[in-house]
Amino acid sequence: MNWKEALQRLKDGNERFVGTKPSTPAQDQTTIKGLANGQAPYAIILSCADSRVAPELAFDTGLGEVFVIRVAGNVANTSSIASIEYAVAHLGTKLIVVMGHQSCGAVGAAIQGGDAGPNLNKLVSYIQPAVEKLGKDAPVGDIVKENANIAAGTLTAKSDIIANAVASDGVKIVTGYYHLDTGSVDFE
Structure with missing residues (x-):
């Protein structure tokens, strides 16, 4: 799946979530057993650790669909960058989303x-x-x-793996903003 298809899939999932029609796909024993031998997530999401922001729910995804890194303030630090490098280099994921949210305590x-x-x-x-x-x-x-934009820039500035994947392997980095009061996500 290329980054455009992955982004559309996230947008569609968020529309279902906001419309209170989540399908909660791929959360059954068949899926669990199928994922025991590997994963192929279509998107990487660097999100805040805030308990009100759950990317798997906000994008109506099931097990194995998104690779989520959660840290307060969705910061691009050594650990979060290394996790993203793993998903890019070893799982072939083509979309990275850095997602901030309304009323972020870490930003506060x-x-x-x-x-x-x-x-x-x-x-x-x-x-x-x-x-x-x-x-x-x-x-x-x-x-x-702005913090999400800076974190997105840091991913390529501090990682040759991510920078090379963006430059030559069809990986795209976008930012998002999660609205706590509606559950909707705006993408930049």
Whole structure:
């Protein structure tokens, strides 16, 4: 499946989810047994760890269909980049989505600033460039979207595997924004 087909499949799934007509495909014992020997997800999704944002549900997908990496603020750090590299290099997935969401707490922490301890400070440091670019008074949603754009750029800047796949293997990186109040996803 190429990236355009994969993106359309995500859009169609989100439309079903928002329309309260999810089909919840591929969640049965036959699917589970079929996936025991391998996987071939059609999309990679770097998403926030927020409990209200579940990409598998938001895109009405079943087991084995999407490769999801969840980390607060959907940041492109060493671990998330390595996970994406694996899916690109070993699973042949052609679409990468970096998805932020409405009212992101990690973005809120970056805006607020201050000392939150070494681990959270490190995480927030990945989001800080979006805050600095738009300013602390910018709407949170705009900062969330800019953070997703920066993370998407980081994927190719910090990974030769991803950069080469984008340049010569038909891989596409897009950003998305999940609306907590409706469940809909806007793609950029």
